[in-house]
Amino acid sequence: MKQRALPLLTFVALLLGWEALVRIARIPHYTLPAPSLVLQTLAANFGSLAGSWWFTLKITFGALLLACAGGVLIAAAFALSRPLEAALLPVAVVLQVTPIVAIAPLILIYVESTTAALLLCAWIVAFFPILSNTVIGLRAADPNLRDLYRLYRATPWQRLRLLLVPSALPYFVAGLKISGGLSLIGAVTAEMVAGAAGRETGLASRILEAGFRTETPKMFAALLLLVATGVMIFWSFNALSRALLGRWHASEQSVQD
């Protein structure tokens, strides 16, 4: 109980402090809007913001889905063939270490559809943690268990399904937790680079647009939706991790005992 109350109280105290600061110091709302005004603005503009929110969600989860598929498939190929890994891993590392803001303008030029370009940018950011974690996970199976599967003449498919996939699962889930947050960051960054133009735009474009008009409360309202999305992703993947690993993996066992 105490464990849950503490962060909640911290948050309430921070918000109250913010509200009090704005009111007492009479800070104008175009500099720093009070939390209450942000909520009012969000309620008043929810109809128009919801469309942009949905667009950002589509890019984020679309990229994450592709990152899972791509990361796991490439990891499986790497796990099967060391030479393939040696040949292709540097390419993946180059993609990983290049700041996405720096290559997004190029991608936006090369890829005709803006949606596809945004997906590609978010994917580049999100797929690496899943790839590298899954590669390690697929190689992490207990050597004695591998011997046991050989002794009982398991088929390659049995070995994959009953041994390698469960062994890799904790690693994959750890990668997924990182990639979930990164795909949102990738989506927003790419939207920022793409700018406010176009009919279908996400929350980042709305923040830019509101910034040009010094509608600070609206910037905060859009920001609030982004934060809510990030927290929701974090929570849902933590819940998924607990559901998949809770009964057997040390990472999900309670630390008190």
Added chain:
Amino acid sequence: MSAAILALEGVDKRFGNGLLALQGTSMHVAAGEFVALLGPSGCGKSTVLRLAAGLDGITAGRIDAPALHGGVAQTAFVFQEPTLMPWASVYDNVWLPLRLSGMDSDMANDRIERALISVGLSDFHAAFPGELSGGMKMRVSIARALVTEPKLLLMDEPFAALDEITRQKLNSDLLASWQSQELAALFVTHSVYESVFLSQRVLVMSARPGRIVAEVMIDEPYPRTVAWRTSAHYLRICAQLTQALEAAHAPVGAA
């Protein structure tokens, strides 16, 4: 004597890194026999088991073992660690060898039940390995080995990490399982007392490169009980075996 189920003749084993683990090792295990392989750590005992299980190939010599023939699995292996799948229940862990041979859980159910009863874990079907003690995990590992009703059971210091009380209990239970089946056992250990308690014959191995240097017969009938563990006969054989072990590992030129 009945026919040998496992036979090594003049076997050499050299690993990829050049290490000569076995040199001129000859031994055999008859069908239904209980043989202990005794020696210090690193003398190649585990290597003998891996060769017998077909997990490694020999460098020179001749070997015959059921695992080297095709067909159904007749060899079971119990490792030093329980080596259970942490994500699977006790039941699913014991099911594994049958599952890999294509048996669904309906077909395998009776055999899984019997194996779990034989190790005293019939109430722990749904438990996960992480919820069990070290001794119970080892029991699951033994149930998994016995579930296929193998002809040859290879055990690699399976009880070395357990406390003395658990170890003695598991020794007795292992003998009971061995007697109830048509089963040959090759039991690797570095404990003189454990080898004498369990086996009909103890083979002493020299240090690297490993080979068999002494053989001690233990002519005590089964079932063997706690009374055997405290008898003068038992202690006499232990002393004899300790001397054989000492002689095998005396520094060269010291004698």
